[in-house]
Amino acid sequence: MSFFLETLAGGLLAGVMYALVAIGFVLVYKASGVFNFAQGAMVLCAALTFVTLRERGIDLWLSGLITLAILVALAVAVERVVLRPLANRPQITLFMATLGLSYVIEGTSQLLMGASVHELDLGIPDTPIELGPIQLSQFDLAAAATAGALVIALSLFFDRTRIGLSLRAVADDPGAALSIGIRLQTLWAVVWAVAGFVALVAGLLWGARQGVQFSLTFVVLKALPVLIIGGFTSIAGAVVGGLIVGASDSLAEIYLGPLLGGSVSTWFAYVLAVAFLLARPAGLFGERAIERV
Amino acid sequence: MPPVASVSALPGAHPVRRALVPTLSARATMLAILVTTAFAVPAVASDYWLNAILIPFLIMALAGLGLNLTMGYAGQASLGTGAFMAAGAYATYNLLLRVPELPLPASLVLGGLVAGLVGLVVGLPSLRIKGFYLVATTLAAQFLIEWVLNQYPWFSNYASSSTISAPRLALAGYDLSRPGGRYLLTLGTVILVTAVAWRLVRSQTGRSWMAVRDMDTAAAVIGIPVAQAKLKAFFVGATVCGIAGALWAFAYLGTVDARSFDLDRSFQVMFVIIIGGMGSLAGSFIGAAFIVLLPILLSHVAGIVFGGAIDGGQLQNLQHILFGGLIVWLLIHEPDGLSALASRLWHRLAART
Numbered sequence: 212m213s214f215f216l217e218t219l220a221g222g223l224l225a226g227v228m229y230a231l232v233a234i235g236f237v238l239v240y241k242a243s244g245v246f247n248f249a250q251g252a253m254v255l256c257a258a259l260t261f262v263t264l265r266e267r268g269i270d271l272w273l274s275g276l277i278t279l280a281i282l283v284a285l286a287v288a289v290e291r292v293v294l295r296p297l298a299n300r301p302q303i304t305l306f307m308a309t310l311g312l313s314y315v316i317e318g319t320s321q322l323l324m325g326a327s328v329h330e331l332d333l334g335i336p337d338t339p340i341e342l343g344p345i346q347l348s349q350f351d352l353a354a355a356a357t358a359g360a361l362v363i364a365l366s367l368f369f370d371r372t373r374i375g376l377s378l379r380a381v382a383d384d385p386g387a388a389l390s391i392g393i394r395l396q397t398l399w400a401v402v403w404a405v406a407g408f409v410a411l412v413a414g415l416l417w418g419a420r421q422g423v424q425f426s427l428t429f430v431v432l433k434a435l436p437v438l439i440i441g442g443f444t445s446i447a448g449a450v451v452g453g454l455i456v457g458a459s460d461s462l463a464e465i466y467l468g469p470l471l472g473g474s475v476s477t478w479f480a481y482v483l484a485v486a487f488l489l490a491r492p493a494g495l496f497g498e499r500a501i502e503r504v
Numbered sequence: 505m506p507p508v509a510s511v512s513a514l515p516g517a518h519p520v521r522r523a524l525v526p527t528l529s530a531r532a533t534m535l536a537i538l539v540t541t542a543f544a545v546p547a548v549a550s551d552y553w554l555n556a557i558l559i560p561f562l563i564m565a566l567a568g569l570g571l572n573l574t575m576g577y578a579g580q581a582s583l584g585t586g587a588f589m590a591a592g593a594y595a596t597y598n599l600l601l602r603v604p605e606l607p608l609p610a611s612l613v614l615g616g617l618v619a620g621l622v623g624l625v626v627g628l629p630s631l632r633i634k635g636f637y638l639v640a641t642t643l644a645a646q647f648l649i650e651w652v653l654n655q656y657p658w659f660s661n662y663a664s665s666s667t668i669s670a671p672r673l674a675l676a677g678y679d680l681s682r683p684g685g686r687y688l689l690t691l692g693t694v695i696l697v698t699a700v701a702w703r704l705v706r707s708q709t710g711r712s713w714m715a716v717r718d719m720d721t722a723a724a725v726i727g728i729p730v731a732q733a734k735l736k737a738f739f740v741g742a743t744v745c746g747i748a749g750a751l752w753a754f755a756y757l758g759t760v761d762a763r764s765f766d767l768d769r770s771f772q773v774m775f776v777i778i779i780g781g782m783g784s785l786a787g788s789f790i791g792a793a794f795i796v797l798l799p800i801l802l803s804h805v806a807g808i809v810f811g812g813a814i815d816g817g818q819l820q821n822l823q824h825i826l827f828g829g830l831i832v833w834l835l836i837h838e839p840d841g842l843s844a845l846a847s848r849l850w851h852r853l854a855a856r857t
Contacts, residue, residue, distance in 0.1 A: 246636045296836045302635060303581055307778055308835045310771070314828025322821040432643070432767075439640050473655045481644030485629060488641060492633045 213344040218465050219458055224351040226457020228416060231358045232434040233441065233449035234365065235409040240443045241382045242402035243294060244302055248309040251431030252316035253407055257282055258414030258423045259320050262329040271334075275411070282407030285316070290400040298395075317428060329423040333415060354416045361412060362450060365405070369446075374401055382444070436484035441496055448496030456480045530854070542691055546684035554683040559756045561796045562690045567748035568776035568788035569701055574623075574741030575774075576782035577705055579717025580630050580734055584642035585745050585773040587626070587649035590765035592619035592746020593753035594659050597668045601661055608675050612693065616747035622649070623742020630734045634720070646767055653762040660761075667761040670754035686755040693751060697744055701785060704740065713737055714783070745773075778831055781841025790842045799823055 232254065239247040257278055264274035293308055337350040369375035377398055380388040389395055417427055433456075441452025463479045546554065567589060574580050596615030599606060606614070626645040630638050653659050653666065660666040673680040673689065680689050704710055712733040715723040724730045753760040772795060780791020806819055838845055 293832055293836075300835075300839075304835055304839065306636060306639075307774075308832050310774075311828040311831030311835070314824040315832070316828075318821040318824030318828065322818060322825065326817055326821075435640055435643065439637060443636070471655070473651070475651075478644060478647035478651050481640070481647055485641045485644045488633055488637055489629060492637065 217345040217347075218461050220345055220347055221351070222458040222461030223454050224347070224355050224457070225461060226437075226453040226455070227355040227358045227450075228413075228420070228453075229430075229433050229437045229456055230450045230453025231354075231361065231409070231413045231416065232430045233437040233453055234362065234446055235406045235413065236434060236438055237441075237443060237446055237449050238365075238402055238406045238409065242378055243305070243399055244385075245294075245305040245309060246302070246443065247406070248306060248431060249289075249313035249316055250406065250410060250434070251428035252313035252320070253282065253285070253410035254414040254417065254430055255423075255425065255427040256285070256316050256320045256414075257407065257411040258331065258418035258427055259324045259329070261411070261415060262331050262418065262423045263324045265331070266329070278411055279408060282411060283404040286403030286407050287400045289403055290396060294399055294403075295396060313428070317425070321425065326425060329418075331415065331418040331423050333419045335419070350419070354420075357412065357416065361409065362446060365409075365446060368405075374398070378402065433480065436480035439484040440487045445496035451496070456483070459483055539695060542695075543688070546687055549687075551683045554687045555756075557796060557800065559683075559687055559690050560752075561792050562687075562694045563748050563751045563756055564773070564776055564795055565789045565792035566694050566697060566751065567745050567773045568780060568792050569698065569785060570741045570744030570746075570748060571773050572741075572777045572782065572785065572788050573701060573705070573713075573744065574627075574737045576777055576784065576787070577710060577717060578713035578734060578737030578741075579720075580627065580737055581635070581639050582626075582642040582738075582741070583639055583767065583770045583774065584623070584626050584645040584649075584742075586765040586767060586769035587642075587646045588619045588623055588742040588745035589749025589752060589769065590649055590653055590762055591622045591742075592616050592749035593760065593765070594653055594668065594762075595619060595746065596750035597671075597753070598659065598661075600671045608673060608680075608689075609693075612747055612750055615750045616743040619746020619749065620739045620743030623738045623745070624735055626742070627735050627738025630738065631731050643767070646770060650762045650766060665761060667759055668753060669759040673754060690751050690755045693747060697747060698785060701744065705785065709733070709736060717783075775827060775831060777841070779834060779841055781843030784841065784843040786846070787841050787843035790846060794842065798826070802826070 232250065235250045235253070236247055239245055239250070260281055261274050261278045264277055265271070269277070289312065293312055294305075297305055297308055335350050335353045337348055339346040340349050340352075369378055377388065377393045380391075380393055381395060381398060385395065413430070414423075414427060417430055421427075437449060437452040437456045439452070440455055441448030441450070460476055460480050464474065464476050467479070468475045545558065549558065567585060570588070571582065571585050574582050592615050595618035596611050599611040599614055600608070603611070622645070626642055629641040633641070657663070657666060660668050663669075670681075673686065675689070678685070680686055705713070712723070712728045713736075715726070715728050716730055716733045716737075720730050720734075723733075749765060752764070757764065776791035776795050777788060778791070779794050780789065781787025802823055803819055806822070834841060
């Protein structure tokens with residue numbers, strides 16, 4: 212029983228890490244209706260920049276600030292060069308544009324900072340601690356706490372500030388929002404910058420877990436089922452989706468994997484997501500689209 | 505309006521012009537010359553040209569054509585191309601191996617049809633969901649099929665690390681194992697499939713695909729059987745991709761494992777049609793030429809500019825930046841791809857003569 216609980220808890224903690232990545236997608240999707248495939252490249256770019264600065268002997272917080280500044284600059288540039296000319300184009304076009312964008316960001320990051328694996332030490336010890344009958348990694352708990360804090364901060368930001376209010380207006384009806392004087396372009400840049408910040412947090416935590424390397428971009432592929440289950444438009448959905456995916460993924464790996472004779476983690480989350488989709492085509496928390504001819 | 509609703513893709517959408525008849529016959533003549541030259545190529549081309557450029561170009565064009573039918577004509581975005589290609593390759597392999605009485609073309613077509621059935625199943629969710637949600641379900645197929653082929657050694661006839669190798673390729677007693685033969689096999693297949701696809705997109709089926717692509721709700725309202733059109737698009741597109749996959753395995757690489765058909769392959773084929781032009785058969789060929797030639801060109805240019813001071817990894821990064829940038833640029837400035845550019849040029853030239 213305690214083994215089951217330990218697997219479950221480990222999965223839930225991993226799920227929080229997935230949710231962290233998924234939130235970055237939700238932010239951009241809410242503001243501009245784009246499924247931002249480049250989020251994974253942004254995670255890689257953030258982690259790689261940070262670790263390169265750290266290896267040059269720059270202070271932890273200063274590295275973070277410089278990386279954040281670069282990500283904000285990237286957000287402004289993306290809005291200017293990619294999003295603005297593509298405004299009012301169909302969603303699938305925007306999706307493909309972010310696909311191209313992810314190639315550019317990945318290529319540039321690796322061209323400038325190399326493709327080797329970097330170790331990243333955030334100073335959080337990775338020792339197991341006893342919690343009743345089960346053992347949990349201290350690092351995972353810290354990561355989960357960070358993610359939780361981030362979710363609360365983002366919710367406050369979008370619920371209590373003017374920018375948050377205008378974001379919700381844009382998400383509801385871009386045309387109406389424009390007509391009452393909301394500056395869509397500024398808003399997009401802000402949202403992409405916030406998504407960059409989320410990418411930085413995710414990149415640091417994932418980078419510390421598995422080393423800063425190209426495979427960080429694959430967290431996109433882990434986050435996609437999370438988004439489908441939770442719905443593209445809900446931060447709470449991303450968290451719940453992350454927990455579902457994390458828990459079921461690690462349980463399936465332990466209990467289903469041996470039955471099928473191999474690791475199921477590459478596809479299990481996707482098949483689960485498709486099952487959810489067939490039952491609820493807009494995700495658990497998504498808004499059902501109404502179409503008019 | 506989706507970007508794929510290109511004017512040039514709709515037959516008869518160009519204003520009727522005096523030059524229409526001569527243009528058509530000029531087109532036919534040009535096509536005939538092109539096809540004849542293509543068949544004569546092995547007489548002059550070196551093995552390098554056949555192996556490294558022409559064969560992969562033709563096969564990528566075929567895969568692009570398959571995705572173009574599903575995505576460019578019927579508007580059903582798919583990232584499962586790699587999985588369909590893998591299904592076609594492994595099915596053809598098993599047919600060649602286990603039913604040796606079947607002639608090569610029959611195995612190819614049957615292998616393609618198996619991939620088509622896989623595509624049909626993958627396409628089922630499209631009846632209920634669309635957009636990225638649909639993209640995600642095709643991703644599920646991509647990962648699942650790659651895993652299944654790796655996991656169960658029956659598919660690769662218990663070969664080590666689940667690789668499959670081309671059996672002897674022969675047709676009616678002719679040995680097709682040499683580069684020239686493999687090229688002719690590929691070329692013949694590509695021409696036949698393209699001809700069928702050309703007829704198909706101009707038929708009732710093709711028109712209902714385009715209606716579904718432009719707006720499926722509206723298509724349903726005017727009485728187009730939307731579900732049938734979507735499933736047909738997945739079936740036909742996956743069949744073509746499956747044939748392309750079998751050729752990729754046996755006429756191009758010779759030996760493959762399931763990783764040759766991973767998600768990167770799906771992306772690559774999607775880039776072929778974005779660059780070449782969605783909803784345009786010619787676009788698949790233009791895009792494939794671009795995708796195959798650009799890396800070769802780039803490595804030559806880099807060799808001249810940097811004189812060997814640049815390594816392969818960096819070259820690949822440069823290539824990613826170029827491809828990514830080009831895709832963003834094309835989506836902004838030429839959403840119908842290079843084929844729209846080419847067709848504008850063609851019409852300008854035709855109008856002048």
